[in-house]
Amino acid sequence: xxxxxxRGALAAALxxxxxxxxxxxxxxxxxxxxxxxxxxxPVLRDGADAAAYAAYRMPATFAAASAALExxxxxxxxxxxxxxxxxxxxxxxxxxxxxxxxxxxxxxVVLDWAEPALALGRGLAARVDALGEAEWRRGSLRGGTAxxxxxxxxxxxxxxxxxxxxxxxxxxxxxxxxxxxxxVVLVEPGTPDGYLRIREGREALIAAGLRVLAPCxxxxxxxxxxxxxxxxxxxxxxxxxLHRRIKGGELPxxxxxxxxxxxxxxxxxxxxxxxxxxxxxxxxxxxxLLDLCEGEGGxxxxxxxxxxxxxxxxxxxxKSGWGAPFPPAHP
Numbered sequence: 301x302x303x304x305x306x307r308g309a310l311a312a313a314l315x316x317x318x319x320x321x322x323x324x325x326x327x328x329x330x331x332x333x334x335x336x337x338x339x340x341x342p343v344l345r346d347g348a349d350a351a352a353y354a355a356y357r358m359p360a361t362f363a364a365a366s367a368a369l370e371x372x373x374x375x376x377x378x379x380x381x382x383x384x385x386x387x388x389x390x391x392x393x394x395x396x397x398x399x400x401x402x403x404x405x406x407x408x409v410v411l412d413w414a415e416p417a418l419a420l421g422r423g424l425a426a427r428v429d430a431l432g433e434a435e436w437r438r439g440s441l442r443g444g445t446a447x448x449x450x451x452x453x454x455x456x457x458x459x460x461x462x463x464x465x466x467x468x469x470x471x472x473x474x475x476x477x478x479x480x481x482x483x484v485v486l487v488e489p490g491t492p493d494g495y496l497r498i499r500e501g502r503e504a505l506i507a508a509g510l511r512v513l514a515p516c517x518x519x520x521x522x523x524x525x526x527x528x529x530x531x532x533x534x535x536x537x538x539x540x541x542l543h544r545r546i547k548g549g550e551l552p553x554x555x556x557x558x559x560x561x562x563x564x565x566x567x568x569x570x571x572x573x574x575x576x577x578x579x580x581x582x583x584x585x586x587x588x589l590l591d592l593c594e595g596e597g598g599x600x601x602x603x604x605x606x607x608x609x610x611x612x613x614x615x616x617x618x619k620s621g622w623g624a625p626f627p628p629a630h631p
Contacts, residue, residue, distance in 0.1 A: 376570030388460030490532030490557030573625030
């Protein structure tokens with residue numbers, strides 16, 4: 301399994317990493333991740349930063365990117381990307397995620413402005429054969445003008461937009477839309493600010509002629525009132541012993557919260573779900589309460605009580621989790 305190979309590659313690459321040095325780098329990375337420090341240079345400055353990032357963030361980024369790409373594969377099961385551009389990909393978490401979602405790994409270009417991250421990502425990828433062809437290319441995402449990238453079937457931009465100034469962020473999303481022959485996937489932290497960046501990116505992708513496939517069941521304006529709530533999901537991530545040592549945590553797992561959007565060109569066959577569960581379902585005696593974002597009527601939020609008398613719908617609701625489509629794609 302790709303996830304196990306990633307953990308093995310990380311363990312081998314990070315063997316002997318001084319925990320104190322890594323912990324200091326992690327503290328700075330956390331500040332960047334939460335948006336508490338200004339961005340004037342690449343977040344990963346040297347090999348120690350790249351190693352600390354890989355130990356602290358790569359498994360969680362991989363899990364979130366995998367969840368977003370799985371949503372794409374679920375809604376467009378007949379489509380498989382032959383090429384992949386990973387913008388700001390750093391150590392390559394989205395590359396590993398794509399290899400896990402599709403049996404045949406696409407030919408990939410990883411574009412990032414931090415050479416230490418690219419070097420580590422290149423080294424990690426060299427340890428396995430499942431990732432296919434990958435080119436690790438240095439390039440700036442800053443400057444305020446939309447760059448031109450080689451077209452690719454799939455373009456991913458994961459955990460990058462928060463590192464950019466407003467003008468650069470908009471330019472990157474516009475460039476991603478132009479480069480995508482099939483699909484664009486944006487992933488950000490599941491924070492209010494991360495959600496707002498995804499919301500802005502979603503609007504830009506729709507304006508560029510793409511249609512939303514997930515998680516939203518519609519292309520209409522997001523029905524969530526900004527500042528009152530935010531759309532995000534969660535995936536459970538197992539912590540390695542190195543991860544626990546660097547982060548100072550004791551639990552063997554953590555829940556990574558993320559926001560994302562999948563938008564596609566018309567050449568990608570598939571349709572969004574009828575509705576998406578946007579909060580953790582609440583189990584009650586004889587019923588399940590689902591908070592849904594629905595596509596009917598142009599899109600809106602609704603709480604639905606699925607009762608036991610509804611039979612198959614009730615059984616499906618009991619099995620469905622936060623972030624899942626409803627009705628499920630595969631009952």
